[in-house]
Amino acid sequence: MPELPEVETIRRDLTASIVKRQIAAVEILSPKTASHSAAFFKRELVGRKIMAVSRRGKLLIITLSSGKDEVVNSEGINYLLIHLKMTGQLIYLDKKNRVAGGHSLNTKVETEKLPNSHTRAYLVMDNGGHLYFNDMRKFGYLKLATKKELDALIEKNYGPEPLTPEFTLETFKKALSRTNLKIKAALLNQKLIAGLGNIYVDEVLWEARIRPERLVPSIRPEELKKLFLAINKIIALAIESRGTTFSNYVDSQGRSGNFSKFLKVYGRGGEKCPKCHNPLQKTKIAGRGTHYCPICQK
Ligand SMILES: [Zn+2]
Numbered sequence: 001m002p003e004l005p006e007v008e009t010i011r012r013d014l015t016a017s018i019v020k021r022q023i024a025a026v027e028i029l030s031p032k033t034a035s036h037s038a039a040f041f042k043r044e045l046v047g048r049k050i051m052a053v054s055r056r057g058k059l060l061i062i063t064l065s066s067g068k069d070e071v072v073n074s075e076g077i078n079y080l081l082i083h084l085k086m087t088g089q090l091i092y093l094d095k096k097n098r099v100a101g102g103h104s105l106n107t108k109v110e111t112e113k114l115p116n117s118h119t120r121a122y123l124v125m126d127n128g129g130h131l132y133f134n135d136m137r138k139f140g141y142l143k144l145a146t147k148k149e150l151d152a153l154i155e156k157n158y159g160p161e162p163l164t165p166e167f168t169l170e171t172f173k174k175a176l177s178r179t180n181l182k183i184k185a186a187l188l189n190q191k192l193i194a195g196l197g198n199i200y201v202d203e204v205l206w207e208a209r210i211r212p213e214r215l216v217p218s219i220r221p222e223e224l225k226k227l228f229l230a231i232n233k234i235i236a237l238a239i240e241s242r243g244t245t246f247s248n249y250v251d252s253q254g255r256s257g258n259f260s261k262f263l264k265v266y267g268r269g270g271e272k273c274p275k276c277h278n279p280l281q282k283t284k285i286a287g288r289g290t291h292y293c294p295i296c297q298k
Helices: 004-018 037-043 107-112 148-158 169-176 184-186 198-207 219-240
Strands: 023-028 050-054 059-064 077-083 088-093 098-102 119-125 130-135 139-146 282-283 288-292
Touching: 004 050, 004 059, 004 098, 004 219, 023 037, 037 139, 037 148, 059 184, 077 088, 130 169, 139 148, 169 219, 184 198, 198 219, 198 288
Parallel strands: none
Antiparallel strands: 023 119, 050 059, 059 077, 077 139, 088 098, 088 130, 119 130, 282 288
């Protein structure tokens, strides 16, 4: 599943390719994936320019121009929101650029023939570029939203986010003070902290030497500080490495996400802990595969 660093990587790559482009056509192939009818998407999107690609947690936010005329913008739609969820992928192709990101994919196979059987929607740009949204399991979505709807969605679903000015030790502690969950479950909860998923939660808990099953109220202030620092450190390193990708995914420049070589515990159950050399354990917490060191993590 793409996490914050992977979505941030797609955001950066897409920004370079589609910002200032005008949308020439839109096709919705799976009604379940779209918030509105295909006709509504066409009416709202065609003729408008892409002004910015931003992100909140794992939600991609495409800001649209105010429209070619008043009729187009009658509903006050200003944003196209894209969430990749479990298996979403975005692939952009034009004569010069190829951007691919999200769920692990083999670019050679999956970009040769598009749209393919997993393509749920695509946009065509004024330069002939195509942006495809593929999603094998159909948990992802495309949503048209007004400013008010976007603000409400963020307010309801997204807590403070690592590496932003609002993510301070104080806001982190305050967010966690609202829960009695196990720390692993709390860090996965996007409403408390936005953007952390299974891979990075296992990594930050190892880095901070905290057992994933510890209940949040049992975690001491000095441990919370370590955890806060570990989150910032690992997310920054993962973004710098263009995220973690498995399988044979490569992006537009033939690069794969490099963070997998920095993984200390995730996916390494039974292997030696890089610090104490005892075997790492794998268990299930909050319904998710969880990796930790029973010696280093207290
Ligand atoms: Zn260890």
